[in-house]
Amino acid sequence: MALINDLRKGSRFALSRVLSQVENNTPAGLQALDELFPFTGKAHKIGITGPPGSGKSTLVNALTKQLRLHDREPRVAVIAVDPTSPFSGGAILGDRVRMLELQNDRGIFIRSMASRGALGGLSSQTEALSQVFDAAGFDFVLIETVGAGQSEVDIVNLAHTTIVVDVPGLGDDIQSIKAGILEIADILVVNKADRPGADQSRRYLKAMIEMGFRPLASSAGKHRMAPALQKDETETIGEQEALWLPPVLKTIASQFEGIEQLVTEILNHQHFLKSTGRWKQKETWTLREIVRKRIAGTLERDFFQQLPAEVFEAQMEALIARKVSPTTAVKNLLTYNQKSSKPQLSE
């Protein structure tokens, strides 16, 4: 495919086209993903999450610039996800304006993505876009998500490194949220550290981490794995006692303070992942999930394509009238399709 060749040669136009195809889940997009697949597996995916008002966009902006300053001049892609606006596309995309200045650097590519109400599909889409950037030769893919709900956790699950951004003094309610999100953090950042209470926030986070992670240090991050993989991981990691205690950094992203140290910690974490085998485990888990979801989606689609609409509607009517229970309705529909399916060709 000419588009794929152009993309691999560095064409931003081709990259843009393919990203749209992939995001819109078109047949061309699926084909592109397949053709690009052999070239994937190299990019370092970094998730950045935190509550609204923590200055994530500004931090991503600063981080992108700082990464570019590295000796090897890595190429950096940014995927900005806005799950708070599932329908409209979101006013928050306006924040991206401040990133326009980055667009002049050919080593940077920024993509905004609204979730468009894609039920459960947002993390799959984000992963697919990451693969495109990966195959296009980007060394880092930064994935910025707002908030700390389940869908953000799903997205973060795809990242090699998760940065949780906090801000001093957002009140008690916010503090309690961090207890939950702490467990997904590989690096913690107290941004806007020129505000009062920054040191207090940092001490609090450090204390939470020491309490929560010390005793379970070697299992940190295990929560994120699918059950199928947990056994393998225990076997591999158990002996090595691999330990990553999330550092807590202070930054003032708007003034570019603390960003150099953040990059250092990201590279430290990259080294940790690669030297302990976790990098490969993450990739295995991600690929498993891709295959599992694709299979599940195909099975469901095929099932409902085979099922006559009137058969489905009849069961729904009976259900609404409380003449059948959901279990009976499901059983009836499954049985119908089984009976009416074409006999298998014997091999």
Next chain:
Amino acid sequence: MALINDLRKGSRFALSRVLSQVENNTPAGLQALDELFPFTGKAHKIGITGPPGSGKSTLVNALTKQLRLHDREPRVAVIAVDPTSPFSGGAILGDRVRMLELQNDRGIFIRSMASRGALGGLSSQTEALSQVFDAAGFDFVLIETVGAGQSEVDIVNLAHTTIVVDVPGLGDDIQSIKAGILEIADILVVNKADRPGADQSRRYLKAMIEMGFRPLASSAGKHRMAPALQKDETETIGEQEALWLPPVLKTIASQFEGIEQLVTEILNHQHFLKSTGRWKQKETWTLREIVRKRIAGTLERDFFQQLPAEVFEAQMEALIARKVSPTTAVKNLLTYNQKSSKPQLSE
């Protein structure tokens, strides 16, 4: 089943047991849901969502008390969902302590629920618990969720009435979030209205609603419907030009101010839903989704039970080595199961 009879007779112990069975998705829980199903369809499900710090818990507390004061003495259930803490069960559950005083009222039942990292399953679980309360004779089920991500929207989709809670002066970032979440709100509440900026927040929200909803008024809420139902809804609602302009209320939940008016608006909305046929549409949509998800889950489970682990692992190895693409791996696995499946018995 004795437990079901006891639950129907008003036993709190039986209710508690069944809720646990259902939440843990045990076979007994599934059976209980089926046996309770004929008694469902009456409860008014109310979703309450908003950013951390907006005082949702306090509002739910006050709202519960106020609903109980109604002439008919309705029974009120509360499901408190904490999606910000998918792994740990969450410090935020501590907030529930302040609701303990409600527990002395036998007409109130409060259930806290951590998401437990159930990927995409949280909304299904919440709906299942609602059904139990519904069958147990509760007139209102309040579902409190934190934040405004996709999973919260999924939960809110199940509610008849969605209350979005806001608080004055949380800053610009928060303001932009509201643009997205506005579209799911049936009633807007500016809580902590004794804080500076309350009137400004209210005016802002009113303006946003008038801009966004006036021209599209008859389609408000349509975004929430599954594509399959959108056509039906347009047909039914289109002629009636049913209109619900979300009211914007000010409350000080901690001082019980504005709560009576909130209850009035909830009952207004209930009347609106029932008189326009939307109540039934919502139920139809919810039941469709239940059946669809159950079928999809069964198909996936059966598929992977039938597939030998070594066949799956071989494809995964090939995938990781980039010898096959995801599409090819998926195709190979689907073909394997198709070929090896037992021949159908002809009827």
